[in-house]
Amino acid sequence: MSVDPHNARNMDIWIAGAFAAFTVDLLVYPLDTIKTRMQSPDYKKLYTNGVDTKVSRSMFRGVYQGIGSVILATLPSCKSRHLDGLEPGRLDGGGTCG
DSSP states (O other), X not given: OOOXXXXXXXXXXXXXXXXXXXXXXXXXXXXXHHHHHHTSTTHHHHXXXXXXXXXXXXXXXXXXXXXXHHHHHHHHHHHHHHHHXXXXXXXXXXXXXX
């Protein structure tokens, strides 16, 4: 049984796209969480020390909480973005995710 190189290339593209999307989620999600906390109206009360204005450790606790649902939402969109990249007359997509 031989492997069609065209199908192997598509699978490689999809795996690379999924890996890229997963990596971006792992890098961006905690930064977005911290930014959201800084924009909170209760920022000073919840995330700074009472004595001075230094940021407390609570600012960085749980920054990855809820990332599972983000990853589950990202990976299917990766495939759809791949399919959106179709060029006229080209069936393999040619688009990537990430």
